Amino acid sequence: MKKNDIQKLVKPSINKIAKYIPGESSINGKTNIIKLSSNESPFSIPKKVSKSVNSSNIQVNLYPDGDSVFLKKTISETFNLNKNQIICGNGSDDILSIIAQAFLRENDEVICSEYGFIYYPIIAKASGARVITAKSKNLNISCENILKSISKKTKIIFFANPNNPTGSIIFRKELNQFLRQIPKNIIVVVDGAYSEFILNKKYSDGLDLVKKFSNLIVTRTFSKIFALAGLRLGWAYASREIIYLxxxxxxxxNVxxxxQKIGASILQEKGFLKKSINHNIKWQKKLPKLIKELGLYAQPTYANFILVKVDKKKFDKKKIIKGLLSERIIVRDLSSYGLDDFFRVSVGSDTQLNIFVNxxxxxxxxxxxxxxx
Ligand SMILES: Cc1ncc(COP(=O)(O)O)c(C=O)c1O
Known part of the structure; x- marks a missing residue:
């Protein structure tokens, strides 16, 4: 069958999707690189955790527990949640896509914020929905513009808090007020992929708001602070009714x-979590300062990455990214996010970031x- 004929077989909205391009993980096949493009943890998981799974005593000939019972129990104990309101997934992107699949049908509308995570429009379009982009304000998610974008057709609102790639957050008070104004027949997905990095008391990861808002789904990942990006593990918390669906x-x-084993084990490693948070706090302050001293603009961040603006009158962004690549350093060009003058750099290890700055x-x-x- 020709490409045109195949395209006629799928929902028209699928033909409009541009494939998700992840941060590069090698340069011309060479893997000896400094990868600062995908907001992964710079730390290896504690040996104790990796050793907890001994491949000789794990039975890969058998299916895993389909309900991830032990993992859900551990998540519920760690975050003080009801285990019957948790779903686990093959990364949080798996869960985001299940949410879109469950709630969307053709001609529904999905609201995403301008400069938000690029996977939301993909899954919305894959389900046949139309994506409405709410303008952001000074690179922050604008709750006001999201509210203005709501129509009778709106089914889901997706946003990340902190937001990727801008690193901005919506504080608890504003989030609460915002959720109160959203009709209950609209599903709100608060993606907390970077929540654990924030200690600020004025911030809520949304988990405590699930009780109050029956239309709220909070998604979480083990890929960032818990350093398990390669294993693929995420989870979500919502009302029993939503989780059941x-x-x-x-x-x-799906997990x-x-x-399941390593995920449950890493949650016990409080020292690892503390080390990761402290490392991030150190570089959240230090890296923007160093970048600014070099003549670029760095946006303040609440997450484990920094949004960097290149003044095109002074520098050519493409040359910077190419120059870094020739030094084996990969950052994320944000042109595909509509942020033509920006790139994003993840908080790597001390060594990686010192090399990056130099x-x-x-x-x-x-x-x-x-x-x-
Ligand atoms: C905001 C946001 N949500 C979700 C994800 C996907 O995470 P996971 O590895 O759990 O699929 C990412 C990954 O970068 C992200 O930035």
Whole structure:
């Protein structure tokens, strides 16, 4: 069958999807690189945790527990939640996509914020829905503009708090007020992929608001602070009724054996969590300052990445990214997010970030000198 004929077989909205491009993980096949493009943890999980799963005593010939019972119990104890209101998934992107599949039909509308996580429009379109983009305000999610975008057709509102790629947050008070104004027949997904990085008391990860808002779903991941991106593990918390629906349509064994065991084990590692938070807090302050000293703009962040703006009158962003690549450093170009003058850099290890800053300095000097000559 020709490409055109195949395209006629799918929902028209699927033909409009641009494939999700993840941060590069190698340069020309070389893996000896500094990857600061996907907001992963720079730390390896504690040996104790990886050793807890000994491949000789794990039976991969058998299916894993389809209901992830032990993992759900551990999550419920760690976060003080009801275990019957948790769903686990093959990464939080699995759960986001199950949510879209469960609630959306053709001609529904989904509201996403401008400069939000790029996977939300993909799953909305895959379900046949139309995506309405609410303008952001100074790179922050605008609750006001989301509310203005609501129509009779709105089915789901997706946003991340903190937001990726801008690193901004909505504080508890505003989030609460915002949720109160959203009609109950609209599902609100608060994606908390970066929640654990925030200690600020004025912030809510939304888990405590699920009791109050029956239309709220909070999604979480083990890919960021818990350093398990490669294992693929995420979860969500919502009312029993919503979880019941999502559980019906997820893959029967959507969380693999290793992810269930290691996921439950890493939650016990309070020292690892503390180390990761402290490391992040240190670089949240230090990295924007160093970047600004070099003549670029760095947006304040609540997450484990920094949004960097390149003044095009001074520097060519493409040259910076190319220069970093030649030093084996990968950052995330944000042109595909509509942020043409920006790139994003993840909080890597001390060594990685020191190399990044030195390389950036060298590259910017080179660009400036070439301009003068
Ligand atoms: C806001 C946000 N949500 C979800 C995800 C996906 O996470 P997971 O690895 O759990 O699928 C990411 C990954 O970068 C993200 O930035």
């Amino acid at each position: 999502l559980e019906k349509i997820r893959g029967p064994f 693999n054996l290793y992810a 390389s950036l300095k060298k590259i910017l000097n080179k660009i400036s000198n070439a301009k003068k000559n």
